[in-house]
Amino acid sequence: MEKLNISRLKEIVGEKNVKDDPADLYIYGTDASVHQAMPWAVVRPENAGQVQEIMRYANSEKIPVIPRGSGSGMCGQTVPVNGGIILDMKRMNKILEINLEDVYCRVEPGVIDDDLNKALKPYNVFFPPTPASSIIATIGGEIANNASGVRSVKYGAARDSLLGVKLVLASGDMISFGTTTRVEASGYQIERIIAGSEGTLGVIVEATLKFVPLPTIRCLGMTNFNKLEEAGDSISEIMASGCTPSMLELVDNVAIKAINNALKLNLPDVDAILIFEADGMVKEAVDFEITKIKDICETHGGFGTELSFDEKERERIYTGRKKLFPSLSKYKELMPSTSLADDMTVPYSKMAETTRKIHEIAKQNNIIMSAYGHCGSGCMHTKILMDTTKSESWKAAEKAVAQIYEYVNSVGGTTSAEHGIGISKAPAFKIEKAASLELMRGIKKAFDPNNILNPGKLQDASDDWLNATKLRYTVSDKCE
Amino acid sequence: MNNKNSNRMVEISGIIAGAIGPGKVLTDKDILDKYSRDETADLSLLPDILVRARDTSDVSAVLKICNDNNIPVTPRGAGSGVTGGALAARGGVILSLELLNKIIEIDCENMVAVVEPGVITGDIRRAALTMGLLYPPDPASLDICSIGGNVAENAGGPMAVKYGTTKDYIIGLEFVLPDGSVITTGGKIVKNATGYNLIGMLLGSEGTLAVITKIFLRLVPAPGASKDILIPFDTIDEAIDAVGAILRNRIVPSALEFMEEDAIKLVSKFFSGNIPFPDAGAHLLIKIDGSSDDSILSDMEHISEIINVDPEKIIAAESDIQRDKLWKARRSIREAIHLEDPAFMAEDCVVPRAAIPAFVKELKKFFEIRGLKSIMFGHAGDGNVHVDVLRSGRGYDEWKMLQPSLKEGIYKMAISMGGTITGEHGIGFSRKDYLHLALSCDEIELLKRIKKAFDPKMILNPGKIFSDDHKEPDDSPPC
Numbered sequence: 001m002e003k004l005n006i007s008r009l010k011e012i013v014g015e016k017n018v019k020d021d022p023a024d025l026y027i028y029g030t031d032a033s034v035h036q037a038m039p040w041a042v043v044r045p046e047n048a049g050q051v052q053e054i055m056r057y058a059n060s061e062k063i064p065v066i067p068r069g070s071g072s073g074m075c076g077q078t079v080p081v082n083g084g085i086i087l088d089m090k091r092m093n094k095i096l097e098i099n100l101e102d103v104y105c106r107v108e109p110g111v112i113d114d115d116l117n118k119a120l121k122p123y124n125v126f127f128p129p130t131p132a133s134s135i136i137a138t139i140g141g142e143i144a145n146n147a148s149g150v151r152s153v154k155y156g157a158a159r160d161s162l163l164g165v166k167l168v169l170a171s172g173d174m175i176s177f178g179t180t181t182r183v184e185a186s187g188y189q190i191e192r193i194i195a196g197s198e199g200t201l202g203v204i205v206e207a208t209l210k211f212v213p214l215p216t217i218r219c220l221g222m223t224n225f226n227k228l229e230e231a232g233d234s235i236s237e238i239m240a241s242g243c244t245p246s247m248l249e250l251v252d253n254v255a256i257k258a259i260n261n262a263l264k265l266n267l268p269d270v271d272a273i274l275i276f277e278a279d280g281m282v283k284e285a286v287d288f289e290i291t292k293i294k295d296i297c298e299t300h301g302g303f304g305t306e307l308s309f310d311e312k313e314r315e316r317i318y319t320g321r322k323k324l325f326p327s328l329s330k331y332k333e334l335m336p337s338t339s340l341a342d343d344m345t346v347p348y349s350k351m352a353e354t355t356r357k358i359h360e361i362a363k364q365n366n367i368i369m370s371a372y373g374h375c376g377s378g379c380m381h382t383k384i385l386m387d388t389t390k391s392e393s394w395k396a397a398e399k400a401v402a403q404i405y406e407y408v409n410s411v412g413g414t415t416s417a418e419h420g421i422g423i424s425k426a427p428a429f430k431i432e433k434a435a436s437l438e439l440m441r442g443i444k445k446a447f448d449p450n451n452i453l454n455p456g457k458l459q460d461a462s463d464d465w466l467n468a469t470k471l472r473y474t475v476s477d478k479c480e
Numbered sequence: 481m482n483n484k485n486s487n488r489m490v491e492i493s494g495i496i497a498g499a500i501g502p503g504k505v506l507t508d509k510d511i512l513d514k515y516s517r518d519e520t521a522d523l524s525l526l527p528d529i530l531v532r533a534r535d536t537s538d539v540s541a542v543l544k545i546c547n548d549n550n551i552p553v554t555p556r557g558a559g560s561g562v563t564g565g566a567l568a569a570r571g572g573v574i575l576s577l578e579l580l581n582k583i584i585e586i587d588c589e590n591m592v593a594v595v596e597p598g599v600i601t602g603d604i605r606r607a608a609l610t611m612g613l614l615y616p617p618d619p620a621s622l623d624i625c626s627i628g629g630n631v632a633e634n635a636g637g638p639m640a641v642k643y644g645t646t647k648d649y650i651i652g653l654e655f656v657l658p659d660g661s662v663i664t665t666g667g668k669i670v671k672n673a674t675g676y677n678l679i680g681m682l683l684g685s686e687g688t689l690a691v692i693t694k695i696f697l698r699l700v701p702a703p704g705a706s707k708d709i710l711i712p713f714d715t716i717d718e719a720i721d722a723v724g725a726i727l728r729n730r731i732v733p734s735a736l737e738f739m740e741e742d743a744i745k746l747v748s749k750f751f752s753g754n755i756p757f758p759d760a761g762a763h764l765l766i767k768i769d770g771s772s773d774d775s776i777l778s779d780m781e782h783i784s785e786i787i788n789v790d791p792e793k794i795i796a797a798e799s800d801i802q803r804d805k806l807w808k809a810r811r812s813i814r815e816a817i818h819l820e821d822p823a824f825m826a827e828d829c830v831v832p833r834a835a836i837p838a839f840v841k842e843l844k845k846f847f848e849i850r851g852l853k854s855i856m857f858g859h860a861g862d863g864n865v866h867v868d869v870l871r872s873g874r875g876y877d878e879w880k881m882l883q884p885s886l887k888e889g890i891y892k893m894a895i896s897m898g899g900t901i902t903g904e905h906g907i908g909f910s911r912k913d914y915l916h917l918a919l920s921c922d923e924i925e926l927l928k929r930i931k932k933a934f935d936p937k938m939i940l941n942p943g944k945i946f947s948d949d950h951k952e953p954d955d956s957p958p959c
């Protein structure tokens with residue numbers, strides 16, 4: 001910290017855009033994960049030129065720089081494990097161009113997802129990756145984590161909507177890759193590795209994104225299942241049936257109970273619920289798909305199906321799923337939901353089995369875990385509900401996390417579907433990618449020879465997430 | 481080849497034969513000669529040794545031996561590339577993957593195909609279709625190109641406008657690094673936010689980073705119905721305006737192909753005038769697909785409302801025979817050009833879609849001034865313009881001398897209009913001297929450092945993409 005020259009930073013971005021007050025640093029030292037660490041300063045650049053100057057300074061002094069959007073990451077991606085400068089990108093929030101003729105837009109990284117979609121809406125188009133956190137998530141963060149959400153089953157993740165990036169490297173050099181066009185084969189596709197690189201390869205200062213027509217017709221459905229396996233069989237059959245649902249969500253019994261406790265929705269206390277949506281421009285086509293999905297669910301034992309084209313009704317049906325995330329902490333008193341084993345991907349034929357396995361592992365370790373997710377793309381989310389004040393809960397969580405990813409690996413899945421790796425999923429990631437860690441380190445070095453960009457993450461993260469940083473929770477019985 | 485090199489190559493082929501078996505290692509002159517060419521016009525680069533690998537362990541063994549001995553290795557699929565990507569620019573070993581040609585599995589439940597790199601792309605398509613699934617990328621060379629080559633070049637095709645290119649379908653790879661180590665990344669899973677996207681790195685890397693030995697492809701439900709139409713226009717401007725109107729009205733066809741006047745004339749000559757609308761200024765070929773006939777019908781009605789063409793003039797096809805008739809002209813362009821003169825130049829630039837008419841007209845002018853005939857056609861929906869230039873009576877040597885300035889002219893025009901130098905065919909050997917037109921010095925340096933992270937001894941497909949890959953990244957002169 002002693003080597004940080006605050007006045008140099010103030011020269012670059014102006015006095016009021018540098019923060020080194022402990023209260024501010026504390027806020028910027030955590031995100032939506034369990035981790036916490038103090039940065040040395042927070043710097044808020046306004047344009048790419050300032051980012052270049054900051055990087056040149058930091059690179060010459062070998063000071064860590066951690067690019068950050070809204071800090072909504074779930075795994076500690078922006079937690080500064082080695083201190084350094086937090087580069088808050090939220091002031092770079094301009095939508096630079098919306099080009100309808102060539103169907104792309106150019107944005108700065110600090111643009112909030114919902115704001116972009118608001119700007120696109122008058123043209124009847126939308127940017128589809130939209131994670132659940134779209135009200136705060138920035139486009140830069142979404143690209144860096146290759147984020148996605150409920151509609152990705154039909155429209156893909158951030159990487160799939162990314163046409164090009166402008167990037168400031170650790171050296172301060174600015175490069176741009178990709179085009180405004182759809183097809184390209186000129187050299188290595190750098191934009192594709194930037195998506196998912198978690199701020200370790202460069203600072204995104206501009207992104208070119210494609211958008212797609214906003215469907216005029218949507219129909220949402222919800223079906224109950226007495227057995228998880230019936231829901232699982234329905235998922236595989238729906239996906240192979242020729243339907244392209246715009247949403248296909250699985251909600252397990254733990255989540256159903258939590259939603260009922262929190263929102264008093266009186267959802268049936270069943271083993272699993274599937275929520276599905278079809279969208280399009282032609283009523284007949286949407287009808288055709290939604291009926292097919294409903295029929296498949298009911299053949300496999302789905303019952304009490306609700307269906308609606310009406311916007312208000314659709315909102316009502318979706319309420320529980322929408323508020324699932326905050327509801328989870330209401331499952332049981334003093335059992336807050338922690339972001340651990342928060343996401344994974346398995347082949348969709350394994351969704352039901354994975355859910356069972358998660359419950360089994362939770363039981364073995366005396367904790368509670370909920371499983372839900374975007375099952376049309378094999379994405380499963382869990383949360384661990386536990387008494388965070390007790391160190392034994394954390395020990396149990398540590399064991400459960402390891403067991404879950406061992407299972408995910410054994411069925412050909414991967415450690416993260418859409419939340420990224422950061423710190424808390426790094427041990428599992430390093431086991432999964434053991435054969436390619438050296439190659440990844442080589443790639444990191446090609447971009448960032450001095451290892452100043454978000455160091456200590458991904459392949460360079462600790463093998464022990466529990467002790468990699470302080471925890472954001474107070475553990476009362478911990479012997480320090 | 482001097483004697484010293486020749487002895488060395490005899491020694492190396494002996495070591496490789498000892499490791500993987502003699503039947504897979506070939507050095508006969510006739511065979512090497514065949515492998516000195518691909519579909520690139522007028523280019524031949526002779527390898528010293530041909531190895532036909534049969535499995536991943538063969539690939540691993542060959543790479544390790546060559547890496548230890550600093551011998552160049554050029555991976556090769558079906559040899560259908562048009563930029564010399566699969567030719568041995570610096571001699572050494574051609575590592576053919578033709579015999580790794582198994583469709584290992586088509587998993588309907590997870591909608592994934594697992595294939596070896598030597599499988600012909602069209603065979604994957606057909607195998608998937610029998611199960612009601614579709615592998616959408618459809619390069620024109622579908623029936624002769626291999627899937628490994630498609631990944632290495634990030635191949636596209638007409639259906640890219642709706643379904644995207646190869647990059648949108650690769651969800652897992654097994655590949656071998658130059659040191660022989662085998663890495664698997666991804667698998668039967670669609671969503672993946674797990675660290676660096678190595679799949680993305682290998683896509684379009686043209687065999688310069690690793691050798692792909694197994695591919696996991698995402699399949700989609702085959703559309704239940706489809707319909708094709710051909711629309712003639714008086715001018716290219718009207719045709720491209722119509723493309724804009726279609727996309728703006730939120731109709732996403734699964735193909736949107738255009739041909740300009742000279743292309744139509746040439747093909748018409750090839751078929752003795754027996755093609756639809758031989759005198760039109762431009763053709764637009766549109767395919768619409770969907771889950772049911774209803775949705776297609778509604779899209780088709782919508783199209784005829786928004787474009788300014790006499791509905792009588794639109795030809796529609798629903799049966800396979802009718803379809804083949806409609807596509808006959810578009811599919812036979814290359815054959816027609818070849819018949820005219822096999823020594824032609826083929827480029828595949830990309831420009832923003834709306835810039836296609838200006839690009840076509842400006843380029844036509846550029847060639848006319850030089851007394852050259854050009855043929856243009858391509859994927860209008862994604863701005864991918866194929867630019868074929870005919871020799872137009874020039875002598876062979878003169879034609880050779882002329883090409884660099886023509887290429888530079890074409891590329892500069894594409895870039896000045898906001899496009900790039902290649903959409904589907906890659907940089908390879910024949911465009912490596914022009915990469916600096918598309919990328920800055922800093923950008924090229926970064927690519928070279930990445931190349932080095934994968935291939936520290938620079939043995940994999942040397943002499944491609946970069947004009948000076950034999951130099952250390954940091955030694956290169958500043959641009």
